[in-house]
Amino acid sequence: MATLVLNAVGTAIGGPVGGAIGSMVGSQFDAAIFGSPHRQGPRLKELEVTSSSYGQPLPRHFGRMRVAGQVIWATDLVESSETLGGGKGAASITTYSYTASFAVALSSRPIAALGRIWADGRLLRGTEGDLKAAGTLRLHLGHGDQPCDPLILSAEGEARCPAHRDLAYVVFEDLDLSEFYNRIPALTFEVLADEDFDLADVLGDLVADADAAVPLEGFRGLTCDGPLDGVLQTIDQVLPLDVDAGPDTLVVSRRRSQDRPIALPEAAVSAGDDDFGGAAGFSRRRLAAEAQPISLLRYFDSERDYLPGVQHA
Structure with missing residues (x-):
């Protein structure tokens, strides 16, 4: 307030120079009374x-x-x-x-x-x-x-x-x-x-007596944050796996396509009239085709700061 009053008085008496002097003196009065602006x-x-x-x-x-x-x-x-x-x-x-x-x-x-x-x-x-x-x-x-x-x-x-x-x-x-x-x-x-890592590292000590030395070609990284069977199902969509839960050891291996015909033995024939069926015999069949083959793959691109990407079949 004193700055405005003394500025006006100084301008009326001494012109612009008087106004500047009045403003300077008035600001000192204001600082002493109200304190410096903060x-x-x-x-x-x-x-x-x-x-x-x-x-x-x-x-x-x-x-x-x-x-x-x-x-x-x-x-x-x-x-x-x-x-x-x-x-x-x-x-x-x-x-x-x-x-x-x-x-x-x-x-x-x-x-x-x-x-x-x-x-x-x-x-x-x-x-x-x-x-x-x-x-x-x-x-x-x-x-x-x-x-x-x-x-x-x-x-x-x-x-x-x-x-x-x-x-x-x-x-x-x-x-x-x-x-x-x-x-x-x-x-x-x-x-x-x-x-580098393979499937045996993924199983780690979660499964005792497991044989799973399967290379994971193309995998630069993998995160497991859920049940192990879900992780195996996810990998199976990219690298088909065969799992054999034997009596002593769990064996996980890459699924191999049949490359030659399977020779079947002679059929077991019942010889007696009172026999219900053959005493021995077995059957083999091809693996059923996947009902919904994988059509797209989501992944993180390590060359682009791990931004998500999609590849279509």
Whole structure:
């Protein structure tokens, strides 16, 4: 108010120069009475982090895959403020920034390495392992002897901190959220679980006494997040399989087409009048044709950042 009044008085007495002097003197009066002008940037009202749901399966990954993961631990957002300006009567501005610390489970079996990371579809971690945002990343490969994460240990205490053994997971410490609208973004990870794998690796120790040394040609990655029979049915649509559940060993092999005629033995003929039927005999038949042969295949293209694709027969 004093700035406007003294500006008008100074202009009436001394013209433009008097008006400038009056404005300067008036701004000093206003600052002394009302304080210097101050503005605040946008600020969050809620600092709690949204957690993931219970009961979600933790899949097993083979080869090279792009996966989402599950948040298994998180702290509240940490708020930081910075005030700029405010000198010589100028307006000061307070800006707020937020960081988050959290852990994401990737695979329920050990992995070999971690590749790129995408946040809201944008690259967060490159092929060289550098984060595009401020923060620290630690990877736990999921072996049975891995130690507790130091950040989780310091936050939860030794009595309540699990080591998450046999579980591959990553920990983000103080990840800057300014590029993600001050929230934890939707993350996807490039998991490098194996150099190569076959069907025996997929069965693993889920089935005892199984013979399943079947190469999976064309498979660069595979995710198992459901019952084993569903996984075998999915593979069977691409690489037809034969399964023999013998008395001792489960044998899984590639289905082979018949390449020559099958020679049948002489038919068993009943010789006696009182005989009900033949004492011995057996029959063979060809495999029935598939009722609905596969016509299209959905997959993830590793050459295009694992974008989904479709191939038609």
